[in-house]
Amino acid sequence: xxxxxxxxxxxxxxxxxxxxxxxxxxxxxxxxxxxxxxxxxxxxxxxxxxxxxxxxxxxxxxxxxxxxxxxxxxxxxxxxxxxxxxxxxxxxxxxxxxxxxxxxxxxxxxxxxxxxxxxxxxxxxxxxxxxxxxxxxxxxxxxxxxxxxxxxxxxxxxxxxxxxxxxxxxxxxxxxxxxxxxxxxxxxxxxxxxxxxxxxxxxxxxxxxxxxxxxxxxxxxxxxxxxxxxxxxxxxxxxxxxxxxxxxxxxxxxxxxxxxxxxxxxxxxxxxxxxxxxxxxxxxxxxxxxxxxxxxxxxxxxxxx
Numbered sequence: 022x023x024x025x026x027x028x029x030x031x032x033x034x035x036x037x038x039x040x041x042x043x044x045x046x047x048x049x050x051x052x053x054x055x056x057x058x059x060x061x062x063x064x065x066x067x068x069x070x071x072x073x074x075x076x077x078x079x080x081x082x083x084x085x086x087x088x089x090x091x092x093x094x095x096x097x098x099x100x101x102x103x104x105x106x107x108x109x110x111x112x113x114x115x116x117x118x119x120x121x122x123x124x125x126x127x128x129x130x131x132x133x134x135x136x137x138x139x140x141x142x143x144x145x146x147x148x149x150x151x152x153x154x155x156x157x158x159x160x161x162x163x164x165x166x167x168x169x170x171x172x173x174x175x176x177x178x179x180x181x182x183x184x185x186x187x188x189x190x191x192x193x194x195x196x197x198x199x200x201x202x203x204x205x206x207x208x209x210x211x212x213x214x215x216x217x218x219x220x221x222x223x224x225x226x227x228x229x230x231x232x233x234x235x236x237x238x239x240x241x242x243x244x245x246x247x248x249x250x251x252x253x254x255x256x257x258x259x260x261x262x263x264x265x266x267x268x269x270x271x272x273x274x275x276x277x278x279x280x281x282x283x284x285x286x287x288x289x290x291x292x293x294x295x296x297x298x299x300x301x302x303x304x305x306x307x308x309x310x311x312x313x314x315x316x317x318x319x320x321x322x323x324x325x326x
Contacts, residue, residue: 124161180199201237252274268298
């Protein structure tokens, strides 16, 4: 009987994916904030500076939704106009954003010069928030590339700047990156990141940080903190109807269950994640569908896989 129920779920997910592929990608563009930004960008009476700000913000929403091409287009335009207008802060933010998008696409050789340029320019401004933002992006990429010493220098500079601003989200993100940069006590950095995340202003920020903390904690063998952070992210995402983050939390809990040999639970969690994910979250869906197939094969159910 349980096999039949799972088959029905898999068929439903396949149908949803097929329908989504044939339909316009409307989910991100239909959100109120993104719609308002698009109207502002298209407004002939809007000032160039306001349009640049709107493009940078819209690109951030698109990057979070996996719409990397749209984000790159907005940021490239925003940087060009900001350069022409002499708006240094906006030019730095656009450059940083472009580096982040390229990094998310796996184009690290292109991303690194953009992030270095943004960080160097931010230091010249002596503005703590800009320094912390750009240090976070650059340091995180350096960690991923295995350059721990350079990453620590950048991240520690960014953390000092973030503490000047009392920005909890920035502090949490920088501590999270430091935990993976070869510091002496990574667990302490993770715990402090989790504490800072609780002080964030928005539920979306809190949820996204808890997801990152759960991922990093699992990588560093901090199983209890990984479980706690993933569960916290799940609760926040459910409460505030953050569907993408809700699905990501379920997928993390699935990974944790699988690593502990609880395959039936892992399959159930990952199936729920696929069912919960927005239609156009293809960057998540493709990976999870493959992972679900692997779990089903290990479970001894190749027809469903």
